Amino acid sequence: MASYDYIIIGAGSAGCVLAERLSASGRHRVLVLEAGARDRSPWVRLPLGYGKTFFHPRLNWRYHSAPEAGLGGRSDYWPRGKVVGGSSSINALVWARGLPNDFDDWAAAGATGWDWDAARRTFEAMETRVAADGRREGTGPLHVQDVSDQVHRVTRHFFAGVAEAGLPRTDDCNGAEAEGATTYRITTRNGLRHSAARAYLSPALKRPNVTLRTGVTVGRIGFDGRRATHVELRANGRAETLHAGREIILSAGAVTSPRLLQLSGIGPAALLRGHGIDVRADMPHVGGNLQDHLGLNYFFRATEPTLNDDLRPFWGKAKAALRYALTRRGPLALSVNQCGGLFRSDPAQPHPDQQIYFNPVSYSTTPSGTRNVVNPDPFPGFIIGYQPTRPTSRGRIDIASADPDDAPRIRSNALSTEEDRAAVIAGGRLCRRIMQTPALQGLVDRALEPDLRTLDGEAILEDFRARCGTVFHPVGTCRMGADQGASVVDPRLRLHGFEGLRVVDASVFPNITSGNTNAPTMMVAHRAADLILEAA
Known part of the structure; x- marks a missing residue:
């Protein structure tokens, strides 16, 4: 043995x-x-x-x-x-x-x-x-990359909208001031995913x-x-x-x-x-x-080019692939979750209670749930989505x-508390507030139904029940x-x-x-x- x-x-x-x-x-x-x-x-x-x-x-x-x-x-x-x-x-x-x-x-x-x-x-x-700019701080095994110089230029509208909504901005949600709009840090090294396996296990496997x-x-x-x-x-x-x-x-x-x-x-x-x-x-x-x-996305057609224009056509994929092969930069080196942040839906909240994502890309979701972010929609589009940060439901x-080969029985007991349902409405209203700013109104050609900008609290909750999903x-x-x-x-x-x-x-x-x-x-x-x- x-x-x-x-x-x-x-x-x-x-x-x-x-x-x-x-x-x-x-x-x-x-x-x-x-x-x-x-x-x-x-x-x-x-x-x-x-x-x-x-x-x-x-x-x-x-x-x-x-x-x-x-x-x-x-x-x-x-x-x-x-x-x-x-x-x-x-x-x-x-x-x-x-x-x-x-x-x-x-x-x-x-x-x-x-x-x-x-x-x-x-x-x-x-x-x-x-x-x-390549400067490094810390000497740990895992590389955490600031990609603010690579994100799509359409993200500037999100930051402008957040400012117009009177919400804060922060350089880094992992820094001393975590609350506010930010470009998300990602775990990449030289343009490649730097997973736990690459950062920790690969070096360990060299030992006898x-x-x-x-x-x-x-x-x-x-x-x-x-x-x-x-x-x-x-x-x-x-x-x-x-x-x-x-x-x-x-x-x-x-x-x-x-x-x-x-x-x-x-x-x-x-x-x-x-x-x-x-x-x-x-x-x-x-x-x-x-x-x-639990999270939910809202989809919009845009009035200017987004990542859809870069990655939908074959020539766009080829161009991105060539850029990536030569420089390890560009959209293939990034997450689609390019920016967002942690926010308080109400100043009375003691801590941020919502996490927001702004993605400069949109992709269709099929009835089976497939989400193919490598093949976006055939028109300029973007997503704003959110998740309440501290749910109280327990499953x-x-x-x-x-x-041991049989799949588990997973029961999340989702949205079973009044606190969670209220947090959903608060998060939807926060996203609606951002989307109703001039900066983001100007980016919208039209909403893909449902149009968040027209939903009241009851409709936000009903839509969330119908479409939300785990954020994994x-x-x-x-x-x-x-x-x-x-x-x-x-x-x-x-x-x-x-x-x-x-x-x-x-x-x-x-x-x-x-x-x-x-x-x-x-x-x-x-x-x-x-x-x-x-x-x-």
């Missing part, structure tokens, strides 16, 4: 960070298990290629939620990375730390030691921040004490009494058991980490017994506390059977906290009541952060490595 010091389940955003940091001393043998493929697809490396990976069956799990009452009975599409690097290999590249109050709220909720001061120091250790195995299905974690000791898996049709001398670290993400605990007999007892699984520990919060950002992710930020399903009766792992990310097993990924967030969640997920893993090495 093969043996390692640490077995990391999942080579996603968190697992890649852990592999590098736990192996750096050379003293520990580290195995990383990944269900997906290596990240060699050109669509992974090309920043704009995430438009192709959005439905890619080899790179994406392509989950769907159960029908949601709050969404009018609709099922929502949930893409998740099925590839080394996890969702950091297929996401829209936006690097958003979150707001200081997000992490102070973690600490107040029982996640002692995870306040903003600790998070900020960790972010600073992780990042190399690259200015538009790190092993990566892909195409592996983990069925369950095994125990000797209350200590996690081994992993049972299937690879190439054969069953294997692998032993961990020090710890097993579950980094399979907010969707799969709770499922693997449940498959291992740790979760709500009634659920486990219903699927014929012996109950090792009745922990009802495993799979609970699910939080996610669950659970196993659907005892078979699920967190919280193995919640961190001091109280075993209300959480799954302790503040050192150890599974309550057990030894040798930690959970390290977005599932441990006590509360969702106010922006895109890839940055705080990697922060959790970077800091968790310190906690693990301290124990060693």
Whole structure:
């Protein structure tokens, strides 16, 4: 039976960070298990290629939620990375730390030691921040690029409209002043996606004490009494058991980490017994506390050229490809989420409660949900969209059977609270306020229905229910906290009541952060490595 010091389940955003940091001393043998493929697809490396990976069956799990009452009975599409690097290999590249109050709220909720001061120091250790002119700040493994010199010129109307609406502007939503309109920083290096796999795992794999195995299905974690000791898996049709001398670290993400605990007999007892699984520990919060950002886009035809004009025609694609090949710059080196920011929908709000995106491109959404950003609409167009930052609805992710190959049951319980419904209306009104400014009125040829500018609060909510979707930020399903009766792992990310097993990924967030969640997920893993090495 093969043996390692640490077995990391999942080579996603968190697992890649852990592999590098736990192996750096050379003293520990580290195995990383990944269900997906290596990240060699050109669509992974090309920043704009995430438009192709959005439905890619080899790179994406392509989950769907159960029908949601709050969404009018609709099922929502949930893409998740099925590839080394996890969702950091297929996401829209936006690097958003979150707001200081997000992490102070973690600490107040029982996640002692995870306040903003600790998070900020960790972010600073992780990042190399690259200015538009090439100047660098920090020496961390991950490159965070300022692309304000490359964004489409039509974005100037967004910044003008925000100013006319009396809203703030900031140079960087990750800086000292996070609130306001900004050009989003993205995780690229030399024009290529700089995922967790490229920044952390690739250097780690050059060490003899790190092993990566892909195409592996983990069925369950095994125990000797209350200590996690081994992993049972299937690879190439054969069953294997692998032993961990020090710890097993579950980094399979907010969707799969709770499922693997449940498959291992740790979760709500009634659920486990219903699927014929012996109950090792009745922990009802495993799979609970699910939080996610819901968002909605509004589409407009523009009065001047946008990225549609650059990328729709064949000659435009060829020109962009040639520019990218020669310079690693241009639209193919960027996210379509070029600018936006965190805003308060009302000055009385204590913190920004809305995140806005302004994209200088529009693309059709088919009835199946396909969004092909590499093939935009055949006319000039743009998008403004938003997501309330701190939803209060709570859902669950659970196993659907005892078979690890079966898709999970995802129930987000979307828009189930009055607070969330009010936040939706507030966010829609904020976008409407921006769109009604002279700067953006002048950019609009016509709205593609529905026209946000004419919607009242009730119509905003009704439209949101009918068209919104996940913004792909699920967190919280193995919640961190001091109280075993209300959480799954302790503040050192150890599974309550057990030894040798930690959970390290977005599932441990006590509360969702106010922006895109890839940055705080990697922060959790970077800091968790310190906690693990301290124990060693």
